[in-house]
Amino acid sequence: MKELMKGNEAIAEAAVRGGCRAFFGYPITPQNEIPEYMSWRLFEVGGTYVQAESEVAAINMVYGAAGAGARAMTSSSSPGISLKQEGISYICGARLPCVIVNMVRGGPGLGGIQPAQSDYFQATKGGGHGDYHLLVYGPSSVQECVDIMYNAFDVSDKYRVPVMILGDGMLGQIMEPVELPEFKDLSKLPRKPWATYGDNKGKDRQIVNSLLIEPDVLEAHCHLLEDTYKEIAKNETAFENYLCDDAEVVITAYGTVARIAKSAVNILREQGKKVGLLRPITLYPFPNDEFARVAKQDCVKTFVCTELSLGQMIEDVKLATGMIKPVKFFGRTGGNVMSPEDIVEYVNKEVY
Amino acid sequence: MAIVYKKSNMLTDVPFHYCPGCTHGIAHKLVAEVLEEIGAEGNVVGVAPVGCAVFAYNYFNCDMQEASHGRAPAVATGIKRVLPDRIVFAYQGDGDLASIGMAEIIHAATRGEKITVIFINNAIYGMTGGQMAPTTLEGQKATTCIYGRNPEVNGHPIKVCELLSTLTGPSYIARGALCDAASVRKAKTMIRTAFQNQIDKKGFSFVELLSACPTNWGMNPEQALSYVKNEMQDLYPLGVFKEVK
Numbered sequence: 001m002k003e004l005m006k007g008n009e010a011i012a013e014a015a016v017r018g019g020c021r022a023f024f025g026y027p028i029t030p031q032n033e034i035p036e037y038m039s040w041r042l043f044e045v046g047g048t049y050v051q052a053e054s055e056v057a058a059i060n061m062v063y064g065a066a067g068a069g070a071r072a073m074t075s076s077s078s079p080g081i082s083l084k085q086e087g088i089s090y091i092c093g094a095r096l097p098c099v100i101v102n103m104v105r106g107g108p109g110l111g112g113i114q115p116a117q118s119d120y121f122q123a124t125k126g127g128g129h130g131d132y133h134l135l136v137y138g139p140s141s142v143q144e145c146v147d148i149m150y151n152a153f154d155v156s157d158k159y160r161v162p163v164m165i166l167g168d169g170m171l172g173q174i175m176e177p178v179e180l181p182e183f184k185d186l187s188k189l190p191r192k193p194w195a196t197y198g199d200n201k202g203k204d205r206q207i208v209n210s211l212l213i214e215p216d217v218l219e220a221h222c223h224l225l226e227d228t229y230k231e232i233a234k235n236e237t238a239f240e241n242y243l244c245d246d247a248e249v250v251i252t253a254y255g256t257v258a259r260i261a262k263s264a265v266n267i268l269r270e271q272g273k274k275v276g277l278l279r280p281i282t283l284y285p286f287p288n289d290e291f292a293r294v295a296k297q298d299c300v301k302t303f304v305c306t307e308l309s310l311g312q313m314i315e316d317v318k319l320a321t322g323m324i325k326p327v328k329f330f331g332r333t334g335g336n337v338m339s340p341e342d343i344v345e346y347v348n349k350e351v352y
Numbered sequence: 353m354a355i356v357y358k359k360s361n362m363l364t365d366v367p368f369h370y371c372p373g374c375t376h377g378i379a380h381k382l383v384a385e386v387l388e389e390i391g392a393e394g395n396v397v398g399v400a401p402v403g404c405a406v407f408a409y410n411y412f413n414c415d416m417q418e419a420s421h422g423r424a425p426a427v428a429t430g431i432k433r434v435l436p437d438r439i440v441f442a443y444q445g446d447g448d449l450a451s452i453g454m455a456e457i458i459h460a461a462t463r464g465e466k467i468t469v470i471f472i473n474n475a476i477y478g479m480t481g482g483q484m485a486p487t488t489l490e491g492q493k494a495t496t497c498i499y500g501r502n503p504e505v506n507g508h509p510i511k512v513c514e515l516l517s518t519l520t521g522p523s524y525i526a527r528g529a530l531c532d533a534a535s536v537r538k539a540k541t542m543i544r545t546a547f548q549n550q551i552d553k554k555g556f557s558f559v560e561l562l563s564a565c566p567t568n569w570g571m572n573p574e575q576a577l578s579y580v581k582n583e584m585q586d587l588y589p590l591g592v593f594k595e596v597k
């Protein structure tokens with residue numbers, strides 16, 4: 001049975017059903033419904049919740065809980081995610097699985113509270129210090145938020161790489177009917193051999209750590225991380241190709257913007273124009289192969305990258321396509337959102 | 353032959369990296385002995401700081417996590433919340449705890465997290481080479497106050513036990529010193545009480561240990577111990593500041 005749920009609350013419930021038993025957060029608009037929901041919900045399922053003193057503390061609580069073997073998560077929005085970056089870097093260094101949700105708002109600085117996609121660089125290129133990446137998803141509907149969140153802990157556990165869900169204020173606030181999955185049976189999950197459960201009875205003690213003071217050891221560790229990212233790219237890369245097979249114009253967009261772009265594609269198709277949408281679902285790893293393949297199609301004349309920023313994902317689009325076809329850009333920023341008609345107008349004016 | 357003294361099982365065989373005359377080693381020994389004596393072996397998760405004790409995870413013979421600078425109380429909170437039956441402790445220096453990590457220690461304390469924090473106050477940043485700490489004494493020299501700490505410019509030292517004992521969450525707040533055999537014995541009693549409070553689920557427990565950093569104080573070990581005894585204790589009086597019975 002489908003339920004009508006707000007994006008933020010749907011993410012929270014999907015996290016609980018996917019096994020989240022520890023949440024650490026700090027209030028910031030537009031993601032407050034997630035910690036609010038978790039603050040009562042987790043205690044119903046034997047979990048724990050702390051309203052931390054800051055985002056810095058929250059991410060370090062995630063470090064502790066994830067290091068102790070629990071399925072732990074945090075959520076925030078742009079300024080708060082900036083504060084978490086040191087902690088995220090430590091989590092990646094120590095190879096701890098966890099989930100981080102960023103309901104992006106406009107920046108820089110305190111910026112605004114309206115939807116934006118201006119944290120793409122931060123999310124996909126590292127964000128904190130060091131050679132690392134997160135597995136970053138950019139869902140575009142409440143149902144997709146639920147589906148991704150529900151499996152995020154499994155994926156994160158598998159690779160020992162944190163998952164980031166990159167949404168925006170609109171996705172967090174929108175209400176849509178969703179199908180909620182069954183609870184995962186946590187008793188079936190294997191023990192994490194690297195976790196500090198504190199019950200070692202003097203044998204095989206575990207150390208959760210990111211300090212590797214010998215350059216050779218640290219270099220080897222970074223290569224291990226790199227190999228993991230390659231494995232993730234091979235297995236987890238996800239995208240949606242909508243009507244690109246005969247397209248002359250390929251619009252690229254992720255998240256909320258992809259919904260708007262899809263409407264624009266439908267309008268343009270009604271006008272008899274061959275336009276398609278290529279939507280990355282994983283932002284890191286970026287679907288490079290699919291973008292390269294579509295770029296090589298003879299019918300494709302140009303790409304139009306649409307974003308709620310001044311152009312961040314466009315760099316990956318250019319890299320992936322090798323710019324063998326021109327890549328144009330249409331974006332709004334600062335919390336302003338384009339309409340499907342805006343995209344239609346841009347395409348008609350700049351391409352046709 | 354009867355064994356009259358042996359190293360605690362709660363310490364590994366890895367040799368300490370601490371400087372000669374450093375009291376970090378004594379603090380480690382006391383914590384390890386207490387954990388063993390209260391029967392905590394095989395039931396402990398510790399958190400190491402960023403500071404000279406960063407390698408504490410190599411020394412304590414239990415599961416360990418290494419936290420980022422100042423965040424050990426947050427990390428310990430995360431651990432204790434998901435493993436409430438474990439004994440969880442954090443071990444921190446004064447730069448770590450009283451400067452960059454001030455928010456984390458105050459909030460872990462006020463939440464009454466059932467963890468134990470061991471706080472090494474050596475009035476200096478040891479690991480980074482002797483810069484001023486929040487606890488550096490007025491007039492005490494450091495590489496970032498070469499003529500001695502001047503409150504006009506550098507502010508005043510922070511008394512952490514006094515600060516934390518104003519809160520409701522802590523169940524035990526005490527300050528000991530590691531400067532002679534008698535004070536070391538008293539410090540051990542404090543550490544034992546702190547861990548016992550955690551076992552009894554009374555709330556947050558905290559022991560500050562006045563410590564020597566001969567290397568960055570520019571003293572020999574003996575001078576350093578007498579600085580702890582004669583200078584530090586004036587500003588940082590020893591005793592129990594709060595105890596919930």
Ligand SMILES: Cc1ncc(C[n+]2csc(CCOP(=O)(O)OP(=O)(O)O)c2C)c(N)n1
Nearest residue numbers: 402403404421445446447448476477478479
């Ligand atoms: C975010 C961050 N800032 C600064 C440092 C550098 N740093 C490492 S240890 C330290 C001070 C440690 O002093 P203290 O906590 O007093 O411990 P001690 O070495 O004296 O035992 C600093 C500033 C760091 N590692 N991380």
Ligand code: SF4
Nearest residue numbers: 370371374404478565
């Ligand atoms: S620098 Fe100071 S605190 Fe650090 S190990 Fe040496 S004596 Fe101890």
